[in-house]
Amino acid sequence: MGTTASHLGKDLLSEYQELTFLTKQEILLAHKRFAELLTKEEKELPNIRISMERFLDLPELKSNPFRQRICHVFSTSESKDGSLTFEDFLDLLSAFSDSATLEIKSHYAFRIFDFDEDGTLNCGDLEKLVNCLTGETDDTRLTTEEMRQLISNILEESDIDKDGTVNLSEFQHVISRSPDFISSFKIVL
């Protein structure tokens, strides 16, 4: 696409505006932030990828329990290492932006929560999700019994077709009723 990391063409900028929910300023800011993560020689290369580790250092992602999932979901890397190009980064910001639609947000949320990437949220995914949400420390972890109870409650609520997993449309159904989701599923640079 001809992006050199150091400069953003005018056409490209307007195309990005067309294709994302970001405004011009936000794209430029994203570009700046992205360039800050690059070393000098890397800046000259087109379509450079930034490894996931470096991305996780961004303060916006640092405290997020889903940071690795987010990187994996938005990465287009062939080797599945979660590294991001600038366009992936824009995709990420667009999905997390203020004006992104519920459709988009819930779609990506689903993929973020889908830890094993099999297209549905099964018990394993839900368990991992709960563990992410309750943090790493032992005193905040739920006991096995609580976990079981919790997951069965969740499945009871949202697994409409009762197949033991939550699929995307069920997920979106649940999410779209939530008053909080849109406002909290946001990352702003």
Added chain:
Amino acid sequence: MVSDDEENETPRKKGPKKRSKPQDSDKDNEEDRRSVKSKTSRRKSKNEESDEDREDQQKKKKQGKGNKVVQKKGRVKGKEVIKDKVGEKDKKKKNGKLSSSTSSSESDEESLSEGEMEALKDQVEEKKKLITTLRNQPWRMKRRLVLLKESQEFVEKFEGALGKGKGRRLYAFKVLMSKKCIKFKRDFENFKTACIPWERKIKEVESHFGSSVASYFIFLRWMYGLNLVLFGFMFGLVMLPEILMGLPYGSIPRKTVPREEQPTAMDYAVLFDFGGYCKYSFLFYGYYNNERTIGVLQFRLPLSYLLVGVGIFGYSLMVVIRTMARNANEGGDGAEEGEFTFSWKMFTSWDYLIGNPETADNKYASITTSFKESIVDEQENQKDENIHLRRFLRVLANFLITACLGGSGYLIYFVVKRSQEFAKTNNENLSWFEQNEVEFVMSLLGLVCPPLFETIAELEDYHPRIALKWQLGRIFALFLGNLYTFLFALFDEVNAKLESEKLIKNATEWTFNEYYTNYSSFFNTTDVPPPAVHPADVIRGPCWETAVGREFVKLIVSDIQVTYLTILIGDFTRAVIVRFLNYCWCWDLEAGFPSYGEFDISGNVLGLIFNQGMIWMGAFYAPGLVGLNVLRLLSSMYYQCWAVMCCNVPHERVFKASRSNNFYMGLLLLVLFLSLLPVVYTIMTLSPSFDCGPFSGQEKMYVIVMQTIKQDLPAFIGKVFAYATNPGLILPAVLLMVLAIYYLNAVSKAYQQANMDLKKKMQMARDEEKNRRNNKDSTNQVMKDLEDLLPNKSLIPPPSEEDEQPPPDVVIEKGSKTTKTKPGAAEQGVNLQNDVSLTAPNPRAPVTHAPGPRRGPPRNARGPQPGRGRGRGQGGPPRQ
């Protein structure tokens, strides 16, 4: 060869479209180019061979019709399909046309027939639609870029080819305009977002404290914007004209400081109290002159004053309601709380804005507690050991709080009365406290009572969320009670002033009469010059409007002082002490007793709301109040941002902001309404002061409107107005509105009911379907396919290689169903969309695949791929 392409593409379309798409598009591009070339050649040749054209046209028309039909079907199929296919299909079509024409006759091309033209136009439109909706697709950027470029090229190429003669010009113009319009819109959007102030500040707060604290600042910013507009009205339409075109200071009594006040008029204490020069300045009602028109522009100031005073309410009402409606729209319907308690906790509880480890830890903890709580709740729904004790405690707590409320109300009434007595005795040697008693007491009550309530509420032992609601309700009652007591006490004062004013008015009139009779009898002339009294010496009435305005201004100022001091002492000093004394203290101050303050969101929001209520009420009597408030909000923004970042710690229980968002807006609306009442009451019933303000000399304030209608507007408008104000008309109008409300209410109820029914039906259908599936999983493929095609089972499993190509008309039918579910229909309420999207095919088919990071765009209504979907068994998307 082209037609070969076409043939090849059809099956592929049904297949794994996403992956093949890029290649397709490349090919399409080529084809495009080819087609364009031939088209231009066509055009050239068009003039020369118009005869042949006709024949050809006829041929074409047929083709065109065919195409059109296909196209129409395509369109019905729904946006998704269109989006995905139209490009190729259109091109194909075109290519088809071309290929036929190129193969049959190389050069006998002619202009496009009408059918083609229509089709092409449609295609272009579709492409444009695609361009605008492309961002709604959760696809990879690269793919979207390619698509965008492709369709942009397409549009550019064929846009020009459309239309003929006049129509063509117009079309080109339209296209150009729409392009410019889009660009302008985007630039304007960019500009608008660039203009939103404090983005970074709020973001910083957001990342430290989560979205709930930030929501306060966003609210504050919203309020600031609102006040800025109000100030714009007030300043531009009332204050500025009076300052520029009205009489200058000192020209008439109302614009002059009276003689007896002059010595102290410039004292700091007096000015700070908004007496002296402040009192007789444009900040207050009394300063404005009652001349019907002022300046060269013949500006009708009194009319403008009244209209702005009322317009402020109108504008605020509109804005608040609009914001509420928008919030309600985007915040889900929330109708069925409790239905998804667990799932919401699970899926939506993380606040992605949090960027601070400490906050994140708090968030983990609070999420864990909430999980545990809800599990416990679920396990043992109600387990009250001593229900009597708890009931007793709750009654007791409510009793105590009612007592507090009553006490505070009485206290305010008492203080206001006392201050009136002070004012009557007009004692110069009143202490500072005695002078500012009212404001002081009110602020103190606002400061002390909320924590007191919170302490009392401990007795009740409610669930925190319920407790928060109670707390908010109580604080609201307190503020409201205080405000209204204050108002009633003020009205007493106003009535007293009105009495005294009558006396003064009579006295002045009598003096004037004396003067006139004396003058005319003495000089024996009827041409009496006005008495030569210096404006400062004229006897004047108390001007109750200015007095009320002053009360409000003083109240606001003291409120600002108290708020800022509280922050400084309660937060900053506390933080400093905790931070630095911690080194030499016996226990851990940071973790133990005083700790750092938390940001009190609800209290702050309520404070802001009531502040705004006072502004609304006071703005009519003191136009300068709005300006003052703008300054206050501006400084608040910086001050509180600083305070929260430097001395507060994140909440232990993080409440989500959005849920309460409309709750706060509702409070604001209520306060707006309540502050509207006294103002309208004064406008409609009390008679304005005779010697100050823009309405002096009128019987009632609103008379100014009647006057204008009678004198300045054509007679028939006056008549219309007279009819319109006739009770015989107003009553039916009110009745009609009531009926309308009733009707709308009934309709919305019916919709809700329908929603519920649909949901039930859906669930039932699903269950049934499931059973059926399980029972006969081995029915033959064809049957299954048919099943899948039945209406309302639009499950479209992911396109897969192995499935056979379904008959084309079936595809269409299917597509038509999905139309409604497409995200393009984002306008529709979330509700509808959701419901449909559940019944409808899984719109993101690819999720059912192993989602490789490089997954292509999901395809929805591709042909049915029943085989695969079935094969996937239980794990698949909603199956029929």
